[in-house]
Amino acid sequence: MGPGPSDIHPRVLEALSRPTVGHLDPYYLRIMDELQSMLREVFCTKNRMTMAISGTGSAGQEATVLNLVEPGDRVLVCVNGVFGGRLADMAERAGGEVSKIERPWGEVFELREIEDALARIRPKVVAIVLAETSTGAWQPMNEICAPIHESGALLILDTVTALGGIPVELDAWHVDAAYSGTQKCLSCPPGLAPVSFSDRAVEKILKRREKVRSWYLDVSLIANYWGGDRVYHHTAPINMTYALHEALRLVLEEGLVECLVRHRLNHRALKAGLAALGIGYATQEGHQLYQLNAVRIPDGVDDATVRRALLERFGIEIGAGLGAFKGKVWRIGLMGYASRQSNALLLLAALEQLLAEQGYEFSHGAGVAAANKVYAAGC
Amino acid sequence: MGPGPSDIHPRVLEALSRPTVGHLDPYYLRIMDELQSMLREVFCTKNRMTMAISGTGSAGQEATVLNLVEPGDRVLVCVNGVFGGRLADMAERAGGEVSKIERPWGEVFELREIEDALARIRPKVVAIVLAETSTGAWQPMNEICAPIHESGALLILDTVTALGGIPVELDAWHVDAAYSGTQKCLSCPPGLAPVSFSDRAVEKILKRREKVRSWYLDVSLIANYWGGDRVYHHTAPINMTYALHEALRLVLEEGLVECLVRHRLNHRALKAGLAALGIGYATQEGHQLYQLNAVRIPDGVDDATVRRALLERFGIEIGAGLGAFKGKVWRIGLMGYASRQSNALLLLAALEQLLAEQGYEFSHGAGVAAANKVYAAGC
Numbered sequence: 001m002g003p004g005p006s007d008i009h010p011r012v013l014e015a016l017s018r019p020t021v022g023h024l025d026p027y028y029l030r031i032m033d034e035l036q037s038m039l040r041e042v043f044c045t046k047n048r049m050t051m052a053i054s055g056t057g058s059a060g061q062e063a064t065v066l067n068l069v070e071p072g073d074r075v076l077v078c079v080n081g082v083f084g085g086r087l088a089d090m091a092e093r094a095g096g097e098v099s100k101i102e103r104p105w106g107e108v109f110e111l112r113e114i115e116d117a118l119a120r121i122r123p124k125v126v127a128i129v130l131a132e133t134s135t136g137a138w139q140p141m142n143e144i145c146a147p148i149h150e151s152g153a154l155l156i157l158d159t160v161t162a163l164g165g166i167p168v169e170l171d172a173w174h175v176d177a178a179y180s181g182t183q184k185c186l187s188c189p190p191g192l193a194p195v196s197f198s199d200r201a202v203e204k205i206l207k208r209r210e211k212v213r214s215w216y217l218d219v220s221l222i223a224n225y226w227g228g229d230r231v232y233h234h235t236a237p238i239n240m241t242y243a244l245h246e247a248l249r250l251v252l253e254e255g256l257v258e259c260l261v262r263h264r265l266n267h268r269a270l271k272a273g274l275a276a277l278g279i280g281y282a283t284q285e286g287h288q289l290y291q292l293n294a295v296r297i298p299d300g301v302d303d304a305t306v307r308r309a310l311l312e313r314f315g316i317e318i319g320a321g322l323g324a325f326k327g328k329v330w331r332i333g334l335m336g337y338a339s340r341q342s343n344a345l346l347l348l349a350a351l352e353q354l355l356a357e358q359g360y361e362f363s364h365g366a367g368v369a370a371a372n373k374v375y376a377a378g379c
Numbered sequence: 380m381g382p383g384p385s386d387i388h389p390r391v392l393e394a395l396s397r398p399t400v401g402h403l404d405p406y407y408l409r410i411m412d413e414l415q416s417m418l419r420e421v422f423c424t425k426n427r428m429t430m431a432i433s434g435t436g437s438a439g440q441e442a443t444v445l446n447l448v449e450p451g452d453r454v455l456v457c458v459n460g461v462f463g464g465r466l467a468d469m470a471e472r473a474g475g476e477v478s479k480i481e482r483p484w485g486e487v488f489e490l491r492e493i494e495d496a497l498a499r500i501r502p503k504v505v506a507i508v509l510a511e512t513s514t515g516a517w518q519p520m521n522e523i524c525a526p527i528h529e530s531g532a533l534l535i536l537d538t539v540t541a542l543g544g545i546p547v548e549l550d551a552w553h554v555d556a557a558y559s560g561t562q563k564c565l566s567c568p569p570g571l572a573p574v575s576f577s578d579r580a581v582e583k584i585l586k587r588r589e590k591v592r593s594w595y596l597d598v599s600l601i602a603n604y605w606g607g608d609r610v611y612h613h614t615a616p617i618n619m620t621y622a623l624h625e626a627l628r629l630v631l632e633e634g635l636v637e638c639l640v641r642h643r644l645n646h647r648a649l650k651a652g653l654a655a656l657g658i659g660y661a662t663q664e665g666h667q668l669y670q671l672n673a674v675r676i677p678d679g680v681d682d683a684t685v686r687r688a689l690l691e692r693f694g695i696e697i698g699a700g701l702g703a704f705k706g707k708v709w710r711i712g713l714m715g716y717a718s719r720q721s722n723a724l725l726l727l728a729a730l731e732q733l734l735a736e737q738g739y740e741f742s743h744g745a746g747v748a749a750a751n752k753v754y755a756a757g758c
Contacts (some may be wrong), residue, residue, distance in 0.1 A: 005617055016618060017396035020387045021566045022696045043477035046531045054570070055434040055595065058613035062595045090594045183614055191401045191433070191616035192569055207731070213592040215433060216441045235562055237570035238384055239395060240619070246662045317401045322611070 001343060003133050003292055005183035005190050006335035012240040013190050016239050023236045031245050032226060032236075035112050038248035042163060042221035042256060043178060045170035050196040051243060053217065054237050057181025060193025063092050063217040064156045066175035067205050068125050068196075072094030076123035076153070078102075082134035082322050083158055083255045085314040087127040094213060096272065099123065106135045106294065106325040110133065113142045118151045124214075127151045131162035133184075134322045136283040136294030136331065138166060141173045147172035154201055160184060163194065164336060165291035165312050176201040182240070185263065185291050186337030188247035191240040195219070196318045253269045263290040265379060266339045270332065272346040275370035277362045280331045282321075291339065292326065293332040302330055303327050304353075314350040333343040344371055380722060381698040382512050382671055383540065384569050385714035386590045391567050395618050402615045411605060411615075417627035420577050421542060421544035421635060424549035428603040429575040431623060432596065433616050436539040436560025440571025441469050442596040443535045443556035446576075446584050447504050450474030454500035457481075457488050460512035461701050462537055465507040473592060485514045485662045485673065493523045496735060497530045505532045510541035512563075513701045515710065517545060518678050520552045524540050528553035533580055539563060542573065543630050543715060544642045544670035548662040554670070561619075564642065566715030567626035570619040574598070628713075642669040644758060645718045649711065651654035652727040653749035655736065661683065661700075661708045666749040670718065671702065672711040673674040680737045682706050685730075691744030693729040720754055 001007075005097035021028050040050050053060045065087065069075055075096035077088040080103040091098045099121045103109055109128070118126075128150050130139050141157070148155050154176040164185030172177050177196040180273040185192035197205070197219065205212075205220055212218040213344035216234065224231040251259050252351075271281070274295055282294045297303050303320065305328070319360050334344065350368040355362065400407050410672075411430075419429050432439045444466065447452055454475035456467040459482040465569070470477045478500045482488055497505075505527050509518050520536075527534050533555040538547050543564030549557050557576040562569035576584070576598065584591075584599055593598040595613065603610040631636050646669035650660070653674055661673045676682050682699065686709070689695040698710035713723060727746040734741065 002401050005399050006613060010729070013396045015473060017392045018386050019392070022381050022384060022560070023569075025690075025696065056440060056613050056616060059434060059438075059595050062593060066593070086594065093590050093594055113498070122516060180615065189616065189618040190402075190614045191619055211472050213472050214445070214596070215440060215465065216438050216474055217593070217595075234435050234547070235560065235569045237435060237568065238569055240567040240616070259648050311404075319406065 001188050001242060001319040001333050001340055001347060003331045003333050004181065004189060006333055007188040007191055007338035009247065009250055009337040011250060016189065018239065018242050020238045023238060024230060028238060029230065031241060034378050035241060035245045035262050036226065037253050038252055039196070042248060042251055043168060043170045043194070044172065045196050047170065047196045047198055049202055049213050049219065049223050049224065051158070052241065052269060053193040053195050053222070055178065055193055055212065056190045056236060057193050057322040059178030059217065060181070060195045061087065061138050061158065063195055063219055064179050065127070066155060066212050066214050066217050067095040067219045068154050068177055068201060070208055071210060072097060073124040074099065074121055075087050075122050075125045075127065076101065076117055079217040080107060080109065080137060081105055081129065081133065083134035083160070087158065087258050089128065098127070100355040108137050108139045108284060108287045109144065111143045116321050118147055118153070119218040125156060128158040129158040131159070131292065132164060132290055133161045135325065136281070136289050137285045138289045140287070145173040152203060161289070161292055164259060166289060167260060169342055170196055182244050182247065182267070182363050185336040186244070186247040187250065188243050191237060192244050200228060205225045206313065234272065263334065263339050266334045266372070267291070268292065268339070269371040269374040270344045270348070271333060272374045273344070273367040276366040276370035277352065282325060291333060291335045293334065295332065297330055298355070298360055301355060301360050306354050306358065309354050310350060312345065316347060316350060341375055380541060380712050380717055380726060382712050383560065383567060385712055386717035387568055388566040388626065388629055388716040391622050391625045392628060394621040394674060395568065397618065397621050399617045401511050402617060403609060407617060408450060408609065410620060414624045414627065415605065417631060418573050421627060421630055422547060422549045422573070423551065424575050426454045426549065426577055426751065428574045428581055428598065428602050430601065431570040431620065432574050432601070433613060433697065434453040434539070434572055435569045436558065436572050439574045440466065440537065440560030440561070440598065442572070442574055443558050444469040444506070444599045445473050445591050445593050445596050447533050447535060447550060447556055447580060448473040448475040449556040449587055449589060451476060452503040453478065453500055455480065455496055455500050455502045456505065457507040459486060459488065459514065459516060460484055460511035462508050462511060464538070464574060466472045466535070466537065470506065475504070485516055486522065487516050487663060487666045488520045490522045494526050497526060498533070502532050505536040506536060508537040509547065510538065510545060510668050512540045512671055513672045515660070515668050517666045517668045519666070524552040533583060537639065539678060540668070540671055543638060546639060549575055561623050561626065564715040565621050565623070565626040566629065571623050572618055641654060642713065643725050644753070645713045645720065646670070646672065648720070648750040649713060649723045649727070652723070653745040655745035655749035656731065670712060673708050674711065676709055677734070677739055680693065680739050683735065685733050688733050689729060691724070693725065695726060695729060718725045723750055
């Protein structure tokens with residue numbers, strides 16, 4: 001129940017340990033095709049160039065940046081947490097002229113700020129994070145996507161923690177390059193990075209004046225293997241592909257909408273339970289992620305003691321705060337297979353016990369009761 | 380029995396499917412420490428910066444190049460197959476001024492050629508492949524390593540197919556950066572890249588004037604996670620780390636020397652069996668890898684038909700030729716767990732049946748008999 005890796009579904013662990021076949025074996029090629037098709041469904045896109053990069057989410061992140069940014073390109077990066085900052089670092093390494101706009105940790109960007117920055121900077125590429133894992137902030141995309149698209153800039157969207165937990169609508173939002181991870185709401189171990197590139201992005205990549213600064217992450221080469229030609233690029237991480245394939249099957253068997261609704265319910269129950277214990281969110285109201293709950297550690301409660309006791313006595317991992325939130329915030333994940341009623345209730349019950357040991361005062365049993373009320377209502 | 384991924388040991392598949400813990404979980408940190416220590420044993424090195432890059436072998440390859448090569452550095456790349464060519468491509472993307480020396484496919488470099496190139500080019504970095512997977516060629520290092528080291532150049536060594544199959548002696552050869560893959564002689568699925576950097580390499584990396592062109596592959600950042608500080612870089616591929624840990628345990632349980640001797644024995648048996656069928660090697664005599672046997676397809680025998688029948692009727696994958704060897708060569712792997720007497724004998728027996736169907740004339744039973752003679756002698 002940390003910020004990821006989250007709990008892995010047993011069917012995914014089983015798939016992971018299937019015998020390894022060759023990367024050009026007909027069986028494996030079918031798995032790849034199915035994986036691409038399922039990824040398109042989950043990303044809500046028709047993008048042909050939708051596949052998995054052979055690395056963790058950060059490899060997917062850098063793949064979008066290195067391929068879309070050419071040396072000298074003006075890049076606008078929206079920073080309101082760790083992962084926005086990382087996008088800026090990557091864009092600089094790609095040779096981009098990077099301009100940042102910033103929001104305090106836990107807040108999101110508004111339409112006006114984006115429009116101002118577009119007018120002022122006239123970027124070729126804009127990068128923003130949909131679900132900021134370091135702060136629990138959920139960036140609304142419906143309004144800001146149109147002016148970015150109309151400006152002619154290419155839009156890079158971080159969906160690492162988002163995918164499978166909140167709506168991700170690549171085509172509706174005119175996203176040109178999105179990346180995700182497997183170890184958040186897809187209930188799969190880390191090791192692959194789903195990515196998707198729009199036709200507009202592909203056009204820019206094919207017209208690059210200079211080679212991409214990484215051979216391993218050059219998507220025009222990688223796409224020749226995932227596409228019809230099967231040109232050898234590198235040996236794919238076969239077993240991780242089995243696992244992601246099974247993880248996507250699980251999401252679609254449950255139904256993408258049903259999966260998101262489940263994440264919402266467990267979030268609401270946890271939030272109600274924490275509120276009853278007097279624990280509030282560090283994230284702007286109205287923009288709190290279902291799957292990553294960044295909450296303020298109550299005064300007088302020791303961060304490390306509680307986290308260690310949760311792990312050692314209850315087998316529950318929750319995340320520490322990063323950067324500006326270090327020592328002040330816990331990050332509680334309800335992601336994928338871990339987004340379950342039993343998890344939310346157990347955490348609340350365990351927390352009640354540990355908070356009482358720390359001398360923190362609250363109405364005993366109130367957390368679990370409040371959560372159960374949400375579950376009884378079913379929404 | 381292709382050029383990799385090779386057969387996975389059952390214990391490694393079991394390790395792969397263990398429950399995923401967090402990347403800062405005390406259990407996981409212990410696994411990482413043990414993995415580093417075992418990797419040093421297998422690489423025959425004391426290098427502190429010895430770890431696994433979160434990607435396949437090619438990611439490790441690019442990590443060594445991107446970190447050691449600064450824009451404008453003169454780089455000497457020795458090319459005698461696909462993977463040398465790839466090193467040159469990567470070095471160019473890193474901003475290096477690349478000079479290549481070449482040998483025909485299947486041949487290796489001699490001391491004189493290396494000395495001449497060092498004097499002529501005066502490179503800051505030299506890159507060479509120990510075990511060329513595309514040709515089966517085994518580059519001797521004992522002689523050429525000294526003049527490279529004495530010239531002051533940093534030496535990058537490709538040990539993807541080598542590690543665990545033939546001797547790899549990083550310290551004795553003064554190697555400054557080596558990379559490998561998990562899916563060859565370590566009997567582990569693809570998905571991690573063991574790497575090791577000498578102190579001299581680390582010194583250069585820390586003194587770089589310009590940031591490494593990839594954030595994901597920046598080893599000075601990655602080493603802060605693998606080292607004592609455990610600074611978060613990216614979410615490690617937890618389950619792949621379990622698998623590599625188990626794979627290294629298997630090599631050391633058998634004994635590194637015993638493991639190499641086993642690879643040699645199965646190679647010699649296969650070679651004797653193939654010779655009895657009139658099938659010779661495409662690789663220079665005296666420089667043929669134990670684990671990757673590149674052999675000439677006999678005249679009149681159809682490449683694709685035989686490979687397809689091996690897969691469909693016997694469940695055996697062997698590799699096609701790449702590049703200059705396309706349609707002319709088969710690449711037969713005897714790697715790691717797949718380097719077994721039963722595999723060598725079954726392949727010879729199956730091949731006899733398929734060659735007979737193709738109208739190829741040979742003394743029936745001769746292949747298996749010749750191989751068995753080697754096994755009876757035990758060397």
